[in-house]
Amino acid sequence: MIYGSENDSRRFDFRPGVNIITGESKRGKTSVIWIVDWCLGASKSQIPGQIADYAEWYLLHLTIGEQDVVLGRPSLRSKHKKTQMYFHVGRRLSLPQPKDLEPNEHVDVVKKALSDLLGLAFPDIKTHEADSPLASRPSVRDLTSFVFQPQNIVANKDVLLYRLDDSVQRKRVARIVPVALGVVDPSYYATRTELDGVEREIRTLEQKMERRARQEIEARIKALDFVEALKRHGVDTPNFSASASHDMLLGYLDSHTKQVELSRSSVRLLPDDEEERRLLVVSTQLREELSGLTRDLRRIKDLQAARSLYEDALTSQKSRVAAVDFFSVPVDGHSSCPVCGSETESAAQVAARYKEVAESLSEELSVAQAVSPALEAKSVEIRERLSEIRRELTRVEAKVLELRQQNDKARSLDRISMERFLLVGRIAEFVSEHGRMAEDALLKQLDEARQRGRELQERIDEYQAPLKQSAALSRINQYLNDYAQGLDLEWPPRLYFDPNSLTVFQINGNTPIPLEGMGSGANWVSCHVACLLGLHRFFTEASFSPVPSMLFVDQPSQVYFPSEEEAQRRGKSTDTERVRQIYRTLFRAVNNAEGKLQIIVLDHADFEDWPEFQGAVIRRFRDGQGLI
Numbered sequence: 001m002i003y004g005s006e007n008d009s010r011r012f013d014f015r016p017g018v019n020i021i022t023g024e025s026k027r028g029k030t031s032v033i034w035i036v037d038w039c040l041g042a043s044k045s046q047i048p049g050q051i052a053d054y055a056e057w058y059l060l061h062l063t064i065g066e067q068d069v070v071l072g073r074p075s076l077r078s079k080h081k082k083t084q085m086y087f088h089v090g091r092r093l094s095l096p097q098p099k100d101l102e103p104n105e106h107v108d109v110v111k112k113a114l115s116d117l118l119g120l121a122f123p124d125i126k127t128h129e130a131d132s133p134l135a136s137r138p139s140v141r142d143l144t145s146f147v148f149q150p151q152n153i154v155a156n157k158d159v160l161l162y163r164l165d166d167s168v169q170r171k172r173v174a175r176i177v178p179v180a181l182g183v184v185d186p187s188y189y190a191t192r193t194e195l196d197g198v199e200r201e202i203r204t205l206e207q208k209m210e211r212r213a214r215q216e217i218e219a220r221i222k223a224l225d226f227v228e229a230l231k232r233h234g235v236d237t238p239n240f241s242a243s244a245s246h247d248m249l250l251g252y253l254d255s256h257t258k259q260v261e262l263s264r265s266s267v268r269l270l271p272d273d274e275e276e277r278r279l280l281v282v283s284t285q286l287r288e289e290l291s292g293l294t295r296d297l298r299r300i301k302d303l304q305a306a307r308s309l310y311e312d313a314l315t316s317q318k319s320r321v322a323a324v325d326f327f328s329v330p331v332d333g334h335s336s337c338p339v340c341g342s343e344t345e346s347a348a349q350v351a352a353r354y355k356e357v358a359e360s361l362s363e364e365l366s367v368a369q370a371v372s373p374a375l376e377a378k379s380v381e382i383r384e385r386l387s388e389i390r391r392e393l394t395r396v397e398a399k400v401l402e403l404r405q406q407n408d409k410a411r412s413l414d415r416i417s418m419e420r421f422l423l424v425g426r427i428a429e430f431v432s433e434h435g436r437m438a439e440d441a442l443l444k445q446l447d448e449a450r451q452r453g454r455e456l457q458e459r460i461d462e463y464q465a466p467l468k469q470s471a472a473l474s475r476i477n478q479y480l481n482d483y484a485q486g487l488d489l490e491w492p493p494r495l496y497f498d499p500n501s502l503t504v505f506q507i508n509g510n511t512p513i514p515l516e517g518m519g520s521g522a523n524w525v526s527c528h529v530a531c532l533l534g535l536h537r538f539f540t541e542a543s544f545s546p547v548p549s550m551l552f553v554d555q556p557s558q559v560y561f562p563s564e565e566e567a568q569r570r571g572k573s574t575d576t577e578r579v580r581q582i583y584r585t586l587f588r589a590v591n592n593a594e595g596k597l598q599i600i601v602l603d604h605a606d607f608e609d610w611p612e613f614q615g616a617v618i619r620r621f622r623d624g625q626g627l628i
Contacts, residue, residue: 028051253427
């Protein structure tokens, strides 16, 4: 239904079976597809300007199971926002009058509700691309690829399904083929979602382990350089091999730094140099404070690393437990064992227990996160004090050097001492920066995540989704070739639908030929029609499929009659018979579906001498008549 701006309206009632709107070009036939697509939540309107200028509201009345659904969406010229919709679900609904039309839902809410009504109550499909459109749950928008065959698609050699010219949408449709075929259910996707989360966690931990390994190699090389430097200053050091562990080297450097600091206090100047003695005492005190603060800073870093690992673990646990929020459908409060009949814990109780765990994890996570600011503040305070000490130490030692230049003996002794002090400072900073790494904790987390991944993969394998999909595709290909027998193909059909590339192949000998390589428009349109009819036959026969049982086909005769004038000029030609073959196949498909499939055809063709065709015509756009 289209409501115009001056209480004018256009109504189209589609019946079960084949519905044909025939007529001349530029009369609005194709716009029927764009109006239905707009009402199904399209993000962009493709309705032509002339029709958009006429319309105020577009309405679509659907029946899903035993429910009536009325979808209304304002024209772009309307005062309402394009993201607003009218949405109503109930039994025996009628279309509202223009005065009663007011938006009551956001388009995203409508798409989710409509998806749920179609049986798409799935959790989001998580991917490593957090903000990618691939991360959202299967939607009615994805299913439109199986519903519409617009004029630019129905004989297209490169694209078999609607919206597949969008690379992201192509990936989404390929991913939800098992959903469309009804071979997976919400519990499968809950498990799949949890596994995706665990796989992301594994990748993150593996990346951390790789970074840690690179850091250890670099730190080990630097530590060996420091050991050699200590040896040059007379420290008795063992001969470490190049394979010495990171922690062994750091432990050695840390302990020998303290020994060097103690030996530094034995350095004495001449007894009559009171100023140098006083400055040495100040320098010693500053270095002792520097050493103590450095150790404090190292402890804070260790605490921060431990807190980060703890917070990551809590976050991971929380994300896994959060899967209980995916399902909004109420469940029975009681459950019993199918073998002995004894009462068991119900799904509701399990969900409640998981929810309590999630809340507990959230509280622990809040506490862990609250510690971080205090640690960071203390770290900043220590770093500021370290900077002050280093500046003061630089000043004091510069003064000492200035004074010692007056005494050759003191200068010689001090040069060695100062080099050692500088070396000690560099070692202390190195040990602080590359403190013992929590490799064992990371490795434990990684092992646990891999074990969870293996357990979830085993649960997914139990669904046997690939086997079920293979059986479904076998039936679809059988139907596809059956319909192709009655169409205008250049060779005996040996066609199959590939769910990964989302196209059709013809087996020629042992060589698969893709749709784009099949040569002619007649072959392309025949493959499109046969494949869509084969898919919809499977959808209608399956015990469950969320795909709406309707198919819009726009201008299937275009490769034979590019225009209305051409169709009239050719009359009863060979091409006319080939167009009749298409319609015979469409009639046969709805008969096979036993009233479960609705096909809407928009075309130039009009066979006045064919009663079955004439009985399917619901509107003629000729002699000045059109959509508006």
